[in-house]
Amino acid sequence: MPSDSLFCKIVAGEIPAELVYESDTAVAFRDINPQAPTHVLVIPRKHISTINDVTPSDEAIVGSLYTAAKEIAASEGIADDGYRAVMNCNEGAGQSVFHIHLHVLGGRPMNWPPG
Numbered sequence: 001m002p003s004d005s006l007f008c009k010i011v012a013g014e015i016p017a018e019l020v021y022e023s024d025t026a027v028a029f030r031d032i033n034p035q036a037p038t039h040v041l042v043i044p045r046k047h048i049s050t051i052n053d054v055t056p057s058d059e060a061i062v063g064s065l066y067t068a069a070k071e072i073a074a075s076e077g078i079a080d081d082g083y084r085a086v087m088n089c090n091e092g093a094g095q096s097v098f099h100i101h102l103h104v105l106g107g108r109p110m111n112w113p114p115g
């Protein structure tokens, strides 16, 4: 199902992005407005608008975002100190691009509860 979301254009190479991770199902790049020393977005190659649109057939794809997060955390040197992997759903939670993306944040202390 084609989509013209910003992140689909990155997946398609129509908008350049420096990828820090690539797999068959996911790609990752740095957030343009970083909220921590490490702030990487992991997105599925497949267009899925929000968590509310995830179906059982997407489970392997969504799971692969966490495999990516683990590898990115290791390569960024934040795996042992700790990091956050969080996905926002809809505007009320702060989602601004409607193509799901896992935020991988680290390099500073993380508070709980998040704001």
Ligand SMILES: [Zn+2]
Residues within 6 Å of the ligand: 003, 004, 005, 006, 007, 008, 009, 046, 047, 048, 098, 099
């Ligand atoms: Zn998309």
